[in-house]
Every structure is written in structure tokens, then in C-alpha cells.
Amino acid sequence: MLDSFDFDVIRRSLGHLLRDGLTFTLKLTALATLGGVVLGTLLAVLRLRGPAFIGRIAALYVNAMRSLPLVLVIFWFFFLAPYIGQWIVHAERPVPVGIFASSLLTFTLFEAAYFSEVVRAGIQSIPQGQVAAAEAVGLSPAQVMRYVVLPQAFRNMLPIMLTQTIVLFQDTSLVYVISAPDLLGVASQVAHRDGRLVEMYVFVAAVYFGISLLASSAAGRLQARSALVHPPT
Amino acid sequence: MNYHWNWHIFWDVSPDGANSYLDLLLQGLLWTVATALCAWLLALVLGTCVGVARTARVAPARRLAKWYVEVFRNVPLLVQLFLWYFVLPELLPPAVGLWLKQLHYSSFLTAVVGLGLFMSARVAEQLRAGIESIPPGQRAAATALGLAGSQTYRHVLLPLAFRIILPPLTSEFLNTIKNTSTALTIGLLELTAQARSMQEFTFQVFEAFTAATVLYLAVNLCVVSAMHYVEARLVIPGFIVRK
Amino acid sequence: MIEIQHVDKWYNPSLQVLKDCTTSVAKGEVVVICGPSGSGKSTLLKCVNGLEPFQRGSIAVDGTLVNDRKTDLPRLRARVGMVFQHFELFPHLTVQDNLCLAQQKVLRRSRDAAVETSTRLLGRVGLGGYGEKFPSELSGGQQQRVAIARALAMNPVAMLFDEPTSALDPEMIKEVLDVMVQLANEDGMTMLVVTHEMGFARQVADRIVFMDQGQIVEQASSGEFFASPRSQRAQEFLSKILAH
Numbered sequence: 258m259l260d261s262f263d264f265d266v267i268r269r270s271l272g273h274l275l276r277d278g279l280t281f282t283l284k285l286t287a288l289a290t291l292g293g294v295v296l297g298t299l300l301a302v303l304r305l306r307g308p309a310f311i312g313r314i315a316a317l318y319v320n321a322m323r324s325l326p327l328v329l330v331i332f333w334f335f336f337l338a339p340y341i342g343q344w345i346v347h348a349e350r351p352v353p354v355g356i357f358a359s360s361l362l363t364f365t366l367f368e369a370a371y372f373s374e375v376v377r378a379g380i381q382s383i384p385q386g387q388v389a390a391a392e393a394v395g396l397s398p399a400q401v402m403r404y405v406v407l408p409q410a411f412r413n414m415l416p417i418m419l420t421q422t423i424v425l426f427q428d429t430s431l432v433y434v435i436s437a438p439d440l441l442g443v444a445s446q447v448a449h450r451d452g453r454l455v456e457m458y459v460f461v462a463a464v465y466f467g468i469s470l471l472a473s474s475a476a477g478r479l480q481a482r483s484a485l486v487h488p489p490t
Numbered sequence: 491m492n493y494h495w496n497w498h499i500f501w502d503v504s505p506d507g508a509n510s511y512l513d514l515l516l517q518g519l520l521w522t523v524a525t526a527l528c529a530w531l532l533a534l535v536l537g538t539c540v541g542v543a544r545t546a547r548v549a550p551a552r553r554l555a556k557w558y559v560e561v562f563r564n565v566p567l568l569v570q571l572f573l574w575y576f577v578l579p580e581l582l583p584p585a586v587g588l589w590l591k592q593l594h595y596s597s598f599l600t601a602v603v604g605l606g607l608f609m610s611a612r613v614a615e616q617l618r619a620g621i622e623s624i625p626p627g628q629r630a631a632a633t634a635l636g637l638a639g640s641q642t643y644r645h646v647l648l649p650l651a652f653r654i655i656l657p658p659l660t661s662e663f664l665n666t667i668k669n670t671s672t673a674l675t676i677g678l679l680e681l682t683a684q685a686r687s688m689q690e691f692t693f694q695v696f697e698a699f700t701a702a703t704v705l706y707l708a709v710n711l712c713v714v715s716a717m718h719y720v721e722a723r724l725v726i727p728g729f730i731v732r733k
Numbered sequence: 734m735i736e737i738q739h740v741d742k743w744y745n746p747s748l749q750v751l752k753d754c755t756t757s758v759a760k761g762e763v764v765v766i767c768g769p770s771g772s773g774k775s776t777l778l779k780c781v782n783g784l785e786p787f788q789r790g791s792i793a794v795d796g797t798l799v800n801d802r803k804t805d806l807p808r809l810r811a812r813v814g815m816v817f818q819h820f821e822l823f824p825h826l827t828v829q830d831n832l833c834l835a836q837q838k839v840l841r842r843s844r845d846a847a848v849e850t851s852t853r854l855l856g857r858v859g860l861g862g863y864g865e866k867f868p869s870e871l872s873g874g875q876q877q878r879v880a881i882a883r884a885l886a887m888n889p890v891a892m893l894f895d896e897p898t899s900a901l902d903p904e905m906i907k908e909v910l911d912v913m914v915q916l917a918n919e920d921g922m923t924m925l926v927v928t929h930e931m932g933f934a935r936q937v938a939d940r941i942v943f944m945d946q947g948q949i950v951e952q953a954s955s956g957e958f959f960a961s962p963r964s965q966r967a968q969e970f971l972s973k974i975l976a977h
Contacts, residue, residue, distance in 0.1 A: 324664070324710040326671035329682050329702055336695045340493065427566040433675060441569060454576045462565050462573060469564035630784055631821035631880075635835035635887065636811030645834055649825050 266453045267460050278443030279464070285360055285439065286426045292365035293425070294418065297372025302402060304373070305380055315373075322370035327431050334363040335435045356437045360429075368425050375417050379410030416480035423472045427465060440464065499694045500701065511688050512701075518684030519705050525601050525680060526667040532606030533666065537613025542643060544618040555614065562611035567672050571604040575676040601673035609666050616658050620651035653724055660717040667709060681705060734760045734891055734923045735781060740790035742776065742947075750776050751787065752947045758891070761921040765934040765955075768944035769970060774927040775818075775895050777944070781925065782813045782893060795890050811839045814884030818896040820876040822868040828855070828879050829864035832886045840887065847886075854882040858912050874905030878912055885916075891923040892916070898930055906930070913937070931974055935959055943967045 267274075303315045322330070338359040342352030354362075383406050391405040392398075411418075430441045438446075441461050448457035500512040509517070543555035562570070575596075579587035593599060624647060632642040652659075674683035685702035689695045735758040742751035750773050758764045766774045779785040781792055783799050783806045792799040797809055822831050832851035836842045842850070855861050858878040868876055877897060884892060894913070898906045910933050916922045917937045928934065934941060934955065941958040943951040943966075951964045962968045 321707070324668075324707055325703060326668040326682060326706065328671040328674065329685070329699065329706065332682070332686060332689075333699055333703075336689075336699070427564075430566040430568045431672065433568060441566075441572075455580050458569065458572045458577050462569050465566055465569060466561070466564045470560065473564070625819070625821075627817055627819050627821040628823065630779075631815075631817055631823070633784060633807075634782060634810055634813075634815035634817075635883070636807045636809075636839040637835060638807045641838050645838065646823055650823075653825065 263453055263456050266447070266451050266456050270447045270451075274440065274443055274447070274460075277438060278440035281357065281437065281442075282426070282429050282439040285357070285364060285429050285432070286422065288361055289364035289368055289429075290422045290425055292361070293368035293372045294376075296365060296369035297374075298376050298407070300369060300373035301376035301380060304377060306398065306402065319370040319373050322367055323374075327367060327428055328434055330367050331360070331363050331431060331434060334366070335359050338362055356432070356435060359435070360432050360437055364425065364429065368421070368428075371421055371424075372418065375414050375421060376410065379414035379417075380406055382413060383409050416476050419476040419479065420473065423469055423476070426472070427469065430465070493696065495697070496692075496694050497697055499688075499692050499697055502692070504688070505691055511692070511698075514684050514688065515681065515698075515701055515705065518679055518681035518702075519709070521598070521678060522667065522670045522680040523709070525598060525605065525670045525673065525678065526663075528602040529605035529609060529670070530663055530666045532602065533609035533613050533662075536607065536610035538617060538648075540610060540614035541617025541621070542648075544614060545621045547639075559611045559614055562608055563615075567605070567608050567669055568675060570608055571600065571673060571676050574604045575600045597673065597677040597679075600676055601670065601678045605666060605669055605673070608669070609662060612662050612665075613659070616655045616662065617651055620655035621647055623654060624650050656717070656721050656724065660713070663717075664710060664713055667713070668706070734758055734762075734795055735925060736791075736793040737777070737781070738791045738793075740777070740780060740787050740792060742773075742780065742785070742787040742789075750947050751780070754790070754944075754947075754949050756942050756949060756952060758923055758925050760923055762939045763917045763922075763924045763926065763937050764940045764942060765938040766925065766927045766942045766944060767929065767931070767934065767970070767974075768950075771946070772944040773947040774944050778893050778895050778925065778927050782810050782815055784815075807839065811835070811887050812890050814887060814889035814892040816877070816880050816884055816892065816894045816897050818899050820868075820873070820880045820900070822876055822879055822883070824868050826867075827864065828860070828866050828868065828871070831868070831879065832883050835883075836886050850886050851882070854885050855879070857885075858882045859908070872905060873901045874908045877901065877905075877909045881909070881912055881916075889922075891925065894924065894926040894928065896927050896929070898928065929974065931959075931971075943970065945970070 300315045300319060304312045304319075307315070338354040339351030341362075342348070342354050343350060346352055387405055387409070388401055391401040396404065429439055432439050433441050433445070436442065444457040444461045448454045500515075501510050503509070504511050504514055506514075540555045540558050543551045544559070546552055546555075565573075579590045581587075582590070590596065628646055628650070629642060632646045637645065670678070670680050671682040673680060674686065679687075681702050685698045688698040692698070737754055737756050740751050740754040741749065743749045754773075754777055756764070766777065768774055776785055780787045781794065781799065783804075787800065790800075794809060794813055797804055799806075799809065822828075823834070826834065829848065829851050832854065833844070833847040836847040836850060837844060852861070852864065855863060858881060860875060860878055860882070863871070863875070863879070868879070871879065881897075897913070898909050901909065910930060913924070913926070913933065914937050917924055926933075926938075938955045941951075941953060941955055942949055943958070943962070943964070945966050951958070951962060951967045953963070958967070959971070962971055
């Protein structure tokens, strides 16, 4: 079996695979993480400190996103994005939105729900004494959040957020369903063109495995080092 | 908005001549639930074995279990499904490979096996965390009474651990249901696949996906309610509730 | 009944927790092990029924060697009862099931026989009628008495107690000690007890074993030990403990 494994097809298309496919995947991962964390933090803060009505809407959003399959959400935004574009730009007809843009929109909005849960847990894990001390000094609620609570929450939650990013990284493979040119998409193209499904899919699996393993061991080491210690109250 | 809404589309007959689109969506839902249940069963059985192995006193078992979990956790589900569906038949002797490819319910079986193994790693990790959270004195007390290792697991550690991890296990079951949608890429006609197919035939994109969304939310609600009931029945008086 | 000979135990090459421990407990004897924290008392106790391994020396219970690889440890443990500092009742089982579990699974008694034994023992420790309750519904003292009953249900030849009253509120200590005194005097049970309760020791113990830093520093009959301890460390310890 192994002697017919065509390493050559991997070598020949390696440049294409990495330059185009892996880059798409990594770019999507990085930008969606950024957007997801920002939006997720906003959602978490709104749920915990915002007016009740807004908080309930945020909660509804988070729970809805977490109840739906990512594949479905990918389809939703793939078809919805042009209409959103039309609404934003006040055009006459739906605005064609590129695959990357629609994917980025999808993943940012989807993962924000998951990041918001992480941030929410992080904020709630900060002892009440910290908030009390900050308020006693005269800081406004927004300042307390910005200068005391969030920095500590983020520091505590960094390992979990890293894990969530790794999950995001693996989730991006699902853009396959809208024929996106991510790592799996490109590999699939090569596989069908050259008739080498085995080599291509095994290669993709190996790349995902390698990157994920490295990233999660880094997260593990981070977790061992970064836990903030609060003096016993 | 240039989109033409047509909510009556659900009652139109689909190209197959016999079923309405609503029928097809419900059939898809049935496949979703069936796949999820079978995969979850597989995940529970395997996950329990691996989870127990992760806490065993025998180092080789622990290491093997750790690698099992790492392999299934670090490769995306979609890629795993492709490996099972496209790569495995090629790696087996040609006769076996051919038989696999021509199996009547190959998409369903592949989805069950692939999803089941993927989720088993997560079940194993939850179980490991659950077992490790049990105070070590419990294991000591069971051992001191003369219970053998397997008896200790069966009568003390596992009953406690499963009750502890019931909430995260519920989440994992819900994840299993959601993950069935990934199998549309290998031809399983589950709910999302049916919605997509309906969209391709009728161009009523948002009606199709709204229906799918509503159905997924409904299933979610049912499972969460059912699990609340189960948790209430199984609670150990005063043990976890006090946390 | 219990023979401990020259036992050495290391957690790692630089940490030796038991140093050349030698003592014995005759049938029907009550031996109390006392000493400051970290002296290795609990560790030594756990070596007797094989819960903790040890590297050198030997321990024999009723003639069976604990550290022999051929020994059937579960069977040995079934014959030696152990009571833990934190009771360790199984929270998901009723009191009665706690008592019946090992009887049925290890001794292979029938359910009826197990229930009969459980009921009898619960009555003995003053908790008749508590069979259907869960451990969390019981006070600490009650839980510990159930734990003693659970160990007795196995018809042990000897009982090990690891600081049985240290985790109890003061008002519950007496009810547990009363059960232990009864066990010693009326049943003539062979008992090895790690405890700080010197009142109990004075009343019931035949011999006192004093440990410090992993070594058995002094062993004497109860009377001798309390009247005139020979070693300086024992004297210091007693003066601190008995001060209040």
C-alpha cells in the first residue's frame, strides 16, 4: 500500500497548497479570532452589566448561535451577505460578496457566541472584592470593567481562548461546503485533478494534526504559568 | 430587497414526484436524529473505555488512551469523515474496498463511525475529568473494603463520575446533533443537506434555511428539557446540588 | 495478629517517610499510634492493608504477608477493616447499600444475608432505622459510625482507624469513641488506631506507639507511657497535647 503512496504529488503541489490554501485558512482563523473576541467581549459585558433588555437580546443571540450547526450558519451568511451588502450600500440589487468576506462574516459572528461564554466566565471568576476595591477608589463602572476586571479576566482566560482559537482553526475546514479555497478546498481540487485522494486527504489531516498539536501544547504550557493568584479573602 | 418570499413552497411537491418539500425536510430531520443517536451510543461506549483507561494505574494504557484522544481531537471532523469515506476503502484489499464503497447505507454508516469516534474522544476527556474530581478517599475506601479495581470503577467511581459530568455530556450530545450536518459532504441526506437541496431546486433560500433553523432549535429545546428531567431524577441528595 | 518488621518507605530518593519501623499488635490488643503531624503515622497504617506500598521490610496480617506479590490483596483487605478520617461513605448509595456493597461483591453474600448483617450492625452503632438515608443527610458523627459499621460488616480480624475523630465537631467525638471503646472491650477486636485522643488512649489502649519523623521513637504499655515517657520527644509531645 505504502509503495504506491505518491509523495510526489504532495511535493509538486506543496507550494500551491501552502501559499494559497493554508494562507486562506490561517488568515480566516486570525481575523475571525480577532473579530470574535472583540464582539464576544462586547456581548459578555452587555449580558453582565448592560441594561436588562439588551442583555436578554445578547443572551438570545449567543444561545441561538450555539444551538445551530456551523454548516447551516455558513450557508445562511453565504446567501445573506449579498443582501446585507445591498442594505449597507443602498444598492438596487444584492451586492456580490467574495467567499472570503462571507466566510469571515460567518466565523466572526458564530465564534463570537462561543468567545462571549469564555469571557463571561472569566469576568464572573473575578472576586467581588476586586470590584468593590475599584469602586471604593472612585472608578466608574466602565472604568472598573476596563482597567480592573477585563485585564484580569483575559489573563485568566487566555489558555481557554487559545483552545477556542484552535477549535476555530479546525472549524474553518467547513468552508468546503461553499467551495472555498482553504487548505482542504485546495487539496481537494488537486486530489480530483490528479486522481490522488488518499495522498491529499492524508496530507491535510497531517497538517491539521501537527498545527493543532503544537498550538494546544503551547496553550497547556501557558496555562501552567499564567494563572493569577488572588490572596485568600 | 429583491427577494421573493414564498412560504407556500413547503407544500409544493419536490422533483422526486412523491414528497413535498416539508416531507423531505422532516425526513432529513429523521436522518439527523438517527445518525446522532447511533454515533452518540458508539461515542459513549468507546469514550467510557478510553476515559477509564486515561485514569488507569497501568501506564501503557494511560499513554495509549492519551494518544487516542489527541488523534481524534486534533483533526477536524470533516477531514476525518473524508478519511473514512474516501481514503479507507483505498487502503483496504481491493475486494473489501469495493464492498465498502457499494454498501447500501455507506454515507450513514460512515457518518456514524466517523462522528462516533470523533465524539468518543470528547466523552473520554469529560469522563477523565469527572473521575479525577472524585475525592481520592473514595477510591481508598473502596479498595480498603476489598473491592477489586474493576469493582471499584463499576460500583463507586463510574456512578459518581457520570452524575458529575451529566451537564457537559449533555452539551456533547447536542454537539453530536449539530455535527451530523458535516456529513452532508459525504452524501448523507440529513436536515441541512435537505435544506440545501430544497434551496437548489426552488431558489427559496431563506424559507428553506429558516425551516432548518427552526427544526434544529426545536430539537435542541427537546434535548435540554429531557436532560433536565434526567438530571433531576439522578441527583444524589446533597452531593452535587450543594455546589 | 499484625507484625510490622523493619519497614522503610521512600516517596522519592530524597524523601524517606518511614524509617525502620518495627512493632506488632497481638490478637485482641488495642494499639494507639500517636505523634506530631508528618510523623508518618497514617502512612504506616495504610501500609498495613496495602493501600500504600513500601520498599523494605515486611508486614504480616494474620500470617499473610502484605508485600508478597503472590498475596491476594483484595481478599486480605476484606479481612482488615479500615475507618478513614473523612468517613468516605459512598454518597450515591444509601446507608444500607454502603454496608451491603462489599458484602455482596467481595464476600459474595446473598442480598438477604447482607441486609440482615447491615441492620444488626446499624443497631449496634446506634443508628437502627437509618438504612434508607443517604450519607449527606447524616451528621459527621453519624457518618463515621456508619463507616465503622461498614468495616465491621466484613467480619474483619482486625480494624485500622486513621484519625477517626479528627474531622468531627467536638460534640460528636464522644459518640464515635463510645463505639470504639465498646468494640475494644466487649468484642475484643484487634485495633490499630492513629489518633490524638489521649483520653481514649488512656482508657482503652493496651500499648502506645509514639512516632516522630518517620521513626517509632517509643513503645510502651499505656500506663507506663502516660506516667513516665522515656524519650524527650515523647515528653514534649505529651506536654503539648495534654496542656488543655
